[in-house]
Amino acid sequence: MDRRAFVQWTLSAGALLPAISLAVRDRHGDLLPRRRLGRTGELVTMLGLGGWHLGRMNEADAEKTVEAAIAGGIRFFDSAESYQAGRSERYLGRYLVPKYREDVFIMTKTTAGTAREARRHLEGSLRRMNSGYMDLWQMHAIGSPGDVDRRLANGVWDVMEEAVQEGKTRYIGFTGHSNPAAHLHMLSSQQAAQTCQMPVNIADMSYSSFSRQVLPKLVDHDLGVIAMKTLANGGFFGGSQHGQHGPNPRVVPDRLSVREALHFVWSLPVSVVVSGPDNIGQLKEKVALARSFDGMDQATRAALVKRVADMAGRKVEFYKS
Secondary structure, three states: OOHHHHHHHHHOHHHHOOOEEOOOEEOOEEOOOEEEOHHHOOEEEOEEEOHHHHHOOOHHHHHHHHHHHHHOOOOEEEOOOOHHHHHHHHHHHHHOHHHHHHHOEEEEEEOOOOHHHHHHHHHHHHHHOOOOOEEEEEEOOOOOHHHHHHHHHOOHHHHHHHHHHOOOEEEEEEEOOOOHHHHHHHHHHOOOOOEEEEEOOOHHHHOOOHHHHOHHHHHHHOOEEEEEOOOHHHHHHOOOOOOOOOOOOOOOOOOOOHHHHHHHHHOOOOOEEEEOOOOHHHHHHHHHHHHHOOOOOHHHHHHHHHHHHHHOOOOOOOOOO
């Protein structure tokens, strides 16, 4: 979209927010507000627990984090076959599924490049997660239009559609963090995806932007939008590698607060923000921010984008190509 068209689109972004369900309680307590996951029709909590961070914890901390997430009202849980060689999925299979399977929405992903590998990942994920099915299975980390073409030609998406027919996953989608062109090509290459996961954050708006280029099309196609890297995977804290803080200039706290960063993303038409905590204190902070969210107008969003525009780029979003 050109600048004028995007500004016009964001003026109505609040009206495009997925349908919200408030004041819901299940047998484990009060849920966070829920949003519609695109054309799946599922209502998912607006905050999900990030599986990569969970997988790098020790056993005791992983169990405590799962329990704290449930107590905080989170019912959306993220993982991937590639996270810590399956340890993230095993933690879900040990500490989430036995007690909470019928009350939660579980997503995992495959980096498979061939049909055979996708089938192997599927069976391995289900075994590690101790579940006969997953709620959402996504083609993970598409990197370029050529990467999309190779995976499709090699039958990966065919296996994913077969998994739906076999009852091994309820929904399918795709993810990527490096190149908006890959997402656009995926959208033009097949019509069966029901969800899309991608970086959505304030700095993204000013550099190789998923929010500007891809998000409007996801809304048009009614895909469930799963936002990740809302704090740039540590990049907002000076980091330049996966999940780490570092010595680079800091978007947080020098230019933004965590509250502003997360509330900005929740004010866009996303279904769920997947965010990984380093510890339970961070998890509780994000739960509190979800509960306090009451919207953000277009003028405030525009001011925040302008505030960090000069910092945008690969130094902050180091995962982009």
